[in-house]
Amino acid sequence: MSEQELRSHVGPYFGEFGGRFVPESLIAALDQLEATYNFAKTDPEFALQLAELHRTYTGRPSIITEVPKFASHAGDVRIFLKREDLNHTGSHKINNVIGQALLTKRMGKTRVIAETGAGQHGVATATAAALFGLECVVYMGKVDTERQALNVARMRLLGAEVIPVTTGTATLKDAINEALRDWVANVDDTHYLLGTVAGPHPFPTMVRDFHSVIGNEARQQMLDEFGFLPDVVAACIGGGSNAIGIFHAFLDDPSVRLLGFEAAGDGIDTPRHAATLSLGRPGVLHGARSYMLQDEDGQTQDSHSISAGLDYPGVGPEHSWLKDLGRAEYRGISDDEAMQALRLLSRTEGIIPAIETAHALAGALKLGKELPAGSSILINLSGRGDKDMETAARYFDLLDAKG
Amino acid sequence: MSENTSPTANRLKANRDAGRGSLVGYFPAGYPTIQGAIDAAVTMCENGVDVLEVGVPYSDPVMDGPVIQEATQTALEAGFRLKDVFTTVREITKVVDTPVLVMTYWNPVLQYGVERFAADLAAAGGAGLITPDLIPDEAKEWLEASEKYNLDRVFLATPTSSDERLKRASELSRGFVYSVSTMGITGAREEVDKLARGVVAGVRRVAPEQNTCVGIGISTADQVDEVNDYSDGAIVGSAFVKAFQHGGLEELKAKVQELSAKINHS
Ligand SMILES: Cc1ncc(COP(=O)(O)O)c(C=O)c1O
Numbered sequence: 001m002s003e004q005e006l007r008s009h010v011g012p013y014f015g016e017f018g019g020r021f022v023p024e025s026l027i028a029a030l031d032q033l034e035a036t037y038n039f040a041k042t043d044p045e046f047a048l049q050l051a052e053l054h055r056t057y058t059g060r061p062s063i064i065t066e067v068p069k070f071a072s073h074a075g076d077v078r079i080f081l082k083r084e085d086l087n088h089t090g091s092h093k094i095n096n097v098i099g100q101a102l103l104t105k106r107m108g109k110t111r112v113i114a115e116t117g118a119g120q121h122g123v124a125t126a127t128a129a130a131l132f133g134l135e136c137v138v139y140m141g142k143v144d145t146e147r148q149a150l151n152v153a154r155m156r157l158l159g160a161e162v163i164p165v166t167t168g169t170a171t172l173k174d175a176i177n178e179a180l181r182d183w184v185a186n187v188d189d190t191h192y193l194l195g196t197v198a199g200p201h202p203f204p205t206m207v208r209d210f211h212s213v214i215g216n217e218a219r220q221q222m223l224d225e226f227g228f229l230p231d232v233v234a235a236c237i238g239g240g241s242n243a244i245g246i247f248h249a250f251l252d253d254p255s256v257r258l259l260g261f262e263a264a265g266d267g268i269d270t271p272r273h274a275a276t277l278s279l280g281r282p283g284v285l286h287g288a289r290s291y292m293l294q295d296e297d298g299q300t301q302d303s304h305s306i307s308a309g310l311d312y313p314g315v316g317p318e319h320s321w322l323k324d325l326g327r328a329e330y331r332g333i334s335d336d337e338a339m340q341a342l343r344l345l346s347r348t349e350g351i352i353p354a355i356e357t358a359h360a361l362a363g364a365l366k367l368g369k370e371l372p373a374g375s376s377i378l379i380n381l382s383g384r385g386d387k388d389m390e391t392a393a394r395y396f397d398l399l400d401a402k403g
Numbered sequence: 404m405s406e407n408t409s410p411t412a413n414r415l416k417a418n419r420d421a422g423r424g425s426l427v428g429y430f431p432a433g434y435p436t437i438q439g440a441i442d443a444a445v446t447m448c449e450n451g452v453d454v455l456e457v458g459v460p461y462s463d464p465v466m467d468g469p470v471i472q473e474a475t476q477t478a479l480e481a482g483f484r485l486k487d488v489f490t491t492v493r494e495i496t497k498v499v500d501t502p503v504l505v506m507t508y509w510n511p512v513l514q515y516g517v518e519r520f521a522a523d524l525a526a527a528g529g530a531g532l533i534t535p536d537l538i539p540d541e542a543k544e545w546l547e548a549s550e551k552y553n554l555d556r557v558f559l560a561t562p563t564s565s566d567e568r569l570k571r572a573s574e575l576s577r578g579f580v581y582s583v584s585t586m587g588i589t590g591a592r593e594e595v596d597k598l599a600r601g602v603v604a605g606v607r608r609v610a611p612e613q614n615t616c617v618g619i620g621i622s623t624a625d626q627v628d629e630v631n632d633y634s635d636g637a638i639v640g641s642a643f644v645k646a647f648q649h650g651g652l653e654e655l656k657a658k659v660q661e662l663s664a665k666i667n668h669s
Contacts, residue, residue, distance in 0.1 A: 022536055027564070028563035167476075168462065177464075177465050285510065286463070286465075297514060
């Protein structure tokens with residue numbers, strides 16, 4: 001495979017993965033989105049608008065923080081964090097949302113809908129809707145509205161309608177189903193602002209492009225500030241957007257290993273996990289062919305994770321492709337490993353990460369011990385942990401007993 | 404050509420030639436049990452349904468409204484397995500000569516193996532597949548398998564489909580093209596009807612020889628009658644499932660008779 005070949009790849013297909021496995025009713029909207037996006041990509045005005053919003057609203061570029069005390073628990077390595085937690089609304093999700101909100105305006109649509117798991121994508125979407133004057137409806141699994149209640153309040157405060165989804169497993173997968181049903185019925189005035197690199201073409205390519213700013217900045221920052229590229233780039237994987245965002249700039253740097261950490265829930269050898277790439281097999285879910293968790297009959301299997309944002313039985317098609325090519329590696333991290341890493345980063349460095357992100361941190365702690373002395377790991381710190389305080393308080397018994 | 408070898412197309416044409424309309428009826432396999440669904444389907448065929456659609460219960464049915472979602476979820480919870488759809492089709496076609504199409508989301512077929520699914524469906528006496536989340540662009544394997552086993556393939560046409568896409572869906576469909584209203588269950592009936600008329604007119608324009616039936620959340624005899632004025636058949640699903648939920652086989656039978664009454668007497 002020649003240099004540049006991986007970075008320049010676009011959908012609809014990533015090898016045998018991707019495509020558009022959706023009802024015909026949505027094809028016109030996907031075609032319109034693709035045409036609008038393709039035009040915007042070549043329009044200097046769009047690039048300027050996006051860059052200006054990132055500078056004055058999102059807070060980009062995000063900084064890089066080296067975390068030596070945390071790294072001392074990971075063998076003899078240096079660890080660097082790309083601080084997407086410092087973005088407005090507290091995670092990487094805003095990068096994609098601002099891009100798609102601009103496209104929504106260009107398409108003349110007045111209403112956006114979104115799915116959300118952890119609530120971070122929902123909050124980012126509600127934020128952009130407020131900024132751009134769009135009507136906003138967010139679908140969120142009932143289970144997730146409970147474990148991420150703070151984010152439900154944030155979305156409602158921002159003026160969005162949050163609809164708890166009770167069908168199926170009442171988590172992220174079912175929120176996507178509900179959003180797709182809404183979209184089929186309201187496609188005229190509504191854009192589905194999908195929050196990760198899954199779904200039908202052009203979403204995997206477009207969402208990746210909007211997040212590639214993470215890796216583009218980080219690669220240059222590593223060279224400028226430290227004078228080298230990291231040996232490993234690591235990220236957590238739900239649908240895969242923060243991971244592809246930081247991986248993309250490094251795809252054609254053969255010296256850089258790419259590691260994605262999935263949620264292994266109770267453990268990679270138990271039935272309760274969300275380790276799609278490690279334990280799934282290819283199939284069609286939510287409009288794309290990709291690895292997924294399913295039974296023999298092709299029924300989607302329930303996923304399990306303490307982290308709402310990783311609790312998803314599918315994954316973006318580009319990750320499936322990178323896995324089969326051997327360009328990226330994917331491993332599972334259990335609930336407990338993630339929670340221990342969350343506490344460790346908080347105590348050693350004064351940074352409280354999201355539980356999703358903590359999976360990448362835990363992965364780095366284990367990986368560091370396998371690497372040669374002096375190796376460096378760049379981690380995408382995809383989000384901050386405020387939303388997870390209830391879960392953490394319960395997990396670590398942090399609150400005084402009531403009454 | 405291939406139209407003549409499709410029992411579904413033949414049935415629609417025979418009704419049209421006889422000056423009457425057609426009723427296409429949906430019922431999910433495995434609901435409330437394997438045998439219960441077989442009995443319900445046979446009842447439908449014996450009381451006025453001209454073409455039967457057997458639905459495959461699926462974990463993520465993005466095209467289905469609450470009534471069918473609830474029924475298929477019940478079927479899955481009761482232990483429905485994919486192979487049961489072949490038993491269901493076999494038992495129905497043993498008793499009635501109504502063409503039986505299977506309506507399925509794509510992943511179950513993909514996991515079973517597209518060619519193997521086609522072979523087993525043909526062996527069970529099934530007429531073909533309706534594939535709500537498989538567009539012609541992604542259907543290469545299914546086009547080959549359906550050719551090989553002489554099966555119907557029903558693709559969707561919608562009010563937002565371009566002429567080029569309508570043409571492709573119409574040319575590649577066998578049996579009939581499924582004309583849907585993207586507005587689904589919402590929107591005034593008059594408006595929905597206008598959309599459906601537009602889709603059918605589009606199909607007629609690009610493929611005058613092709614049959615097309617309309618599914619738009621049809622639930623009354625008047626709607627069935629009206630849709631048959633400008634298309635080759637009316638597709639009814641939720642209304643039948645709802646009737647069954649309410650009053651079992653008796654109410655289902657009554658609903659089928661009610662909805663087919665007007666088109667039978669033309
Ligand atoms: C902070 C954070 N990281 C990661 C994720 C997982 O999504 P993705 O894999 O698309 O980055 C989420 C999703 O909610 C999140 O909130």
